[in-house]
Structure formats: C-alpha cells, structure tokens
Amino acid sequence: MTHKNSIIIGGGAAGFFTAINLASTISNTSILILERGKEVLTKVRISGGGRCNVTHAEFIPQELSKNYPRGEKELLGPFHTFMTGDTIDWFEQRGVELKIEEDGRMFPISDSSSTIIDCFLKEAHRLGVEIYKNHSVQKIHKEDALWIVKTTQGDFSCDKLIIATGSNPKVWKLLEDIGHTITTAVPSLFTFNINDTRIKDLMGLSTEASVEVLNSKLRSEGPLLITHWGVSGPGILKLSAWGARELAEKKYHFGIKINWLLYQTADDAMDQLLDYKHKHAKQSPHTYAQFELPKRLWQNLLLASGIKEGEKWADLNKQQLHQLSNELTQGIYKVHGKSTFKEEFVTAGGVHLKEVNFKTFESKICSNLYFAGEVLNIDAITGGFNFQNAWTGGYIVARAIAN
Template sequence: MKKIAIVGGGAAGYFVAANLGKTVGQQTVLFEQATLPLQKVRVSGGGRCNVTHACFDPLDLVEFYPRGKKELLGVFYTFQPGDTMAWFDDRGVALKIEDDNRVFPESDSSLSIIEALTKAVDQNKVQLNFSDGVQEIAKVEGGYELTTKSGTHFFETVIITTGSTPKFWKSLKTLGLKIIQPVPSLFTFNCKDPRIEGLMGISFEQTEVKIINQKLEADGPMLITHWGFSGPAILRLSAWGALKLNDCGYKFDIEINFVNQSKDEVFTFLNTKKQIDAKKNVHKNNPFEFPKRFWISILNYCQIDENKVYADLSKKQVEAISTELCQGRYAVNGKSTFKDEFVTAGGVDLKEIDFHSMQSKKIPNLFMAGEVLNIDAITGGFNFQACWSEGYVISEKLKEIYQ
C-alpha cells in the first residue's frame, strides 16, 4: 500500500520526490493536475531556468525574502544554494554563475534541470499520477482521504506543494489551517506618461526608485515597457510593497533617479557642460549613458528648443533637467503580471508550520512547501531556492519516518 501522497508536481513537490530514495519512494504517489510536471521550472528565466542564486551565507540569503525571513534561516542552514548547485552537479547538470550572481544551467535550457529532477524521481520509483489533481482532502482516522479524478485514496502522510492555488487554500482552511489572503508579489508598474511614450525597450543600468509617501525604495536595473516600468528595481519594489500596494489599489506615485547620481551632482555636471561644450547642440549631444531617445524626450518635456546649444541653457532649464533625471515623478495606475513567473504573497500562515520538518504544528503528518506557504522572494532564483530547501527538509523527515 502506498503511504505517502505528494500533492503538486512543481519544484517543491518534485524535489521532495527526488530525494526520497527507493525505499520511501516506492511508498509514494505524486498527484499533478497538469499533463506535464514542473511548468514554472520550464518557463523560468525565459526558458533558461534561474535555478538559484549564488548567495551562500544563510544570514545574507534570508534578506531577499519579504515574507519568510525568520522562518527560513534554519531551513537554509540545512540546505542552501551551494547544496543545490552540488545536487545538480552530482547529476550531470553543469551550472554557471552570471555577473549578477544568478545561477543557470550551462546549457541555458530549463530542460537540463527538468531531466535531472524527473530522472531522480523515476529512480526512486515514485508513482506519478498526471492529469489527476486532488480535488478534496479530508482528515480521517489514521491519515487522509484524497479525492481525485481517478477516485478516492487513503494515505498516512500528505505533502502539499500546490503553489498559489486559491481552491486548495480553501481546502486547507477547512482542515483548520489559517490562510493569509494572497496578493500578487512580483509585478510591473503600469504608467501612461508622455516622458516614456514610445520608448519601450529602453533600459537603465542602475536606478533608484521610491514610492512617494511610503517607506519603500529599491535600486537596480530598470526597463521601460509598453505598459510602463519593469526590471529588477521595479520587481523588488513590488515584492517588498506587495501588501501596501494592494491596499492602495495599485494607484501611487513613484520617484525615479535614472542616473544613480544626486540632483546636485547632475546640476554641477550640466553647468560644466555649458563651459566645455558651449557651442554643442543640446538635443544632439546626450552626455549620459542611457539611450538618446530618452534624453530627447526629457528635453522636450522640459521645453528645451531643439536648436539650443549648451551655453544658452538657463539656470532654470538646467534645474528642470536635473530634477527630471534624479527626482522624476510618475503616476502608477495598475499592475501587470511579470511574464509567466507569477508569485504571490500570502498562503498558509507561517505560524502553522514547524520549520524543522515543514510539518503542520497541529495536524500530524501534513507537510507543506513552496508557494502554498506565505513565503516569497524577489527575482533572481530565490523562490526556487526556498522550494529546493523546504523540499529537502521534508524528504529527510520522511526517510526518518518510513525508511
């Protein structure tokens, strides 16, 4: 008789199954409603799979998690990004650390990660039930009754790795677990503004973005898109501000520093340009590293005549340009989901979980990992790392029980 059920075939569920070993694996069934597993892994990083992040000190690592920081510390001391990299390396997947410390397979294909996981799960003899999602879960004497498309099944132990699925949160609530209302965590900012109209695709290497009247700010690369602003700086803000931004209906003002310099520094720099390049046309000579199209847009917004040379810029005009580049204010009205990598803040309250084992504190033999929990991180491989680490902790506990 199969004793263990894993509900959900994503990163967390598959990593549990991949680390069980044959003795425990043969007692396990994995249920997944889709026809194929690991859908988020498949699309992550544009199909390259940002498998983890090269941050090897758990104390530093937890700082990238707006929710789950305190709880994950012990989990990361058990299994951290270095362990993840070693795990895949041992299974023939060569990984590389990019300049921003994101970790990808050398193949630049998520299939390398998927193949390693599926092979490990197959070797452990875990039974895979695809197109057989769990519709209901009930606590019964001695275990759990799962209702799926294929029928009703009894298991002594259940591992929930269903991701951010409202329907399943409702089922867990009926078991007596507290659910934190989920809201989007990673999203881009919608903004219609003449200063960025028609400039989609323009990127900035280092920006500083603040949300006005909120203690929220982030720095990093930024991108102008069809709908407004995206890129790491924006996504970090969306993660840290997930709850507050939801409360204000995603309508708020931001201040952007496009040049990573103070307003005084830019003001002084432009005044120097007036001396050195006095006769040069302002529109035709962009003194900054960002694309010329953005420079011209800012000049037009500041009503700088296209025939004006640097020497003719007034103090007021230099002030206006400096303000736009260092303290530009933009009205955000709405959000857009970040590609296919949808992440939520919310889920099972972390107070419900014993993080030494990832087991429910009040419901025996019920384990949880991944986005079903109220844990999320910024982009860069951190959300996957939480899945790998939590999944590993669960597999170790299951081997302790059933091996």
C-alpha cells in the same frame, strides 16, 4: 482505497524535489505524486524564459534570506541546512551542471529547462516514484492516523501528506477547512504600467536608476527597463515584491519618483549642468548625452524640461537647468496598473508561517502534514530565489519524514 506511505499533492518543482529526496532516503517506501493537470513541471518549463533559473549564487544564509519579502526570518534556519551550494551539488550528482551569470542567476549549462525536467522525471522513474496526472484533489481529511485524499479519479490514503501545489486557491481552501489560516494572496512580481511622454518610444532601453513609491517607505535601485507599457527590470520587480500588499491596497494606482542618476541629488546635478554650460557653451545639449545616460532618454528629459532642439548650452536659463536637474533626479511618474512579469506569476500569500515548524516544514495544526514551496506565505524577488525555497523545503521535508 489505494494506500501509499507518502502522497505529495502537486507535480511541480517542490513536489518532485521532495519525492526524489524522500525516495533516495527511504528504501522500500511507496511515494505518489498527484497532479491535477495533464502535464507536470509546467512552471519549471517556462521559468527563466525557458532556461530555468535554478537558484542564485548567494552562499551566505543571512544574505540569501534577505531576498524573501515574506519568509526572510523563517528561512534563515533552513538555509543553514540546505541552500545554494547544496543545490549545485544535488544537480551535479545527477549529471546536471549549473553555470553562474553576471547578475548571480544560475542556469543549467544547456540553457534549457528541459534539462531540469528530464533530470526530475528520470530520477523519479529510477526511484519508483508514481505520478498520477489529471487527479484534482477535492478533499483531504484525517481518519485516525491516516490521511484520506479524495480526487476526481479516486480516493487514496497515506501516512504522510505533503502539499506542494504552489499558489493554488482551491488547495488553500482545503487547508482552511482542516484548521489552517491562509493569508490572502496578492500578486508579488509585476511590472508598472505608465503612460508618459518622457519614456514614450523608448521600448527596450535599460539603465540603472533608483525608484521610490511616493507616500511610502518602498524604494529600490537597479536596472530599470522601459517597455511599451511602462517600466520593468530588477529595480521595479524588487519594489513589486516588497510592496506586494501595500501596492495592492493602492489598487495599483500610485506615484513613483525616479532618479536616473541613482544616488546624485538635484543639487549635484545642477552643479554638473552649470559646468556643462560653461564647457560646452556653443554645443546643443541634444547632441551628446550626459551623465552616461542613453541618448534617447536624455533627449526626452531635455524636452520635458523645456529645452528644444537647436538651443545651445549657453542659451539655457537657470529655470531650464533647474527643471532638468529635477527631471534627472526626482521625476514623478504616475503608475496606473500592473502587468504580469513574463509568464511567471508569483503571489504573496498562503499558509500562515506561524502555523509551520521550520525545522521540519510540518504543520503545527495537523500532524504528518508537510509543506514545500509557495503553498506557504513565502515569496522572493526574481533571480532563482523562489526555486531555492522549493529545494530547501523539499529537502527538509524528506529528511524529517525519513527520521
């Protein structure tokens, strides 16, 4: 049986970051990454549309932690130890410069995830980290002070075992077998399927809006993107993250209320519509979009309010204006299902957070067992936050083992 000082199960972002930091801190130590597939860092490759959204330009721990529907409280302390600024420094020290985009997302200046992958592989090789691919873990257990890891390609033993597999049901079951509680996983980042004439044929159109899920406390605002299957964009993805469990319980069939004017009320809209009617009496409402809305969306909302092409502002009755003010600020849309956000599949679920010491990311159930990344019941909204959780956890695990 092969023995290593530390074994990391999972050849993804969290696994490599942990291994590199561990090897950088402790000299003359043997570190092994076990990856079940034939490739490593596959999620890094596709993240951010192939550009790798490394982190987010939020430099206050309290504000950064607010982007985690599950893990907000637990990550606050760790973020005081390692967060965005530390991530930027870490990559810059290894020749990878990051840039900040307008929305706060941070990418390598190369705009290629290969830059991050090459950095990890180069560092792992330089520091002597071993990487075994096609090693699917079948069982883990403790024998005296050692961890025994049984894989499809052979058995290993180690002093310290780190789980960095992300959302892996098979590994969660192995952890359950040794006493950990696993919170059942449900999708976290997803888009809403809507079939509605008001947004039909508007694919690719994006505008600011506020959205709330009916009969719930779930609401958000931000860019809303109309797709060929429904709606997406940051505003929708926030709702899907914060409402992951609640929307799963609804089996992804629910109503949403969209305010295309963000914070204005129906009364506010009505006052402006009456003003438009007075000022543009001889014009057709279809000629120019109002409220700075995209023209095609404005025209669809006019039709939904019973305002036909050719009608003039002066022709509109109070009922039509009232209907239009409602469509602008409180239109109800039926969601009938979800779709995965791009190729990035994020789940809410994993190792119960009360069973982890967040000063070290070590298990409270089993000594010398550590966790990094989404194997824990931690997930974030889109924008680089899930990777930042991986970097923070990996750094703290390495430091804890080194100490």
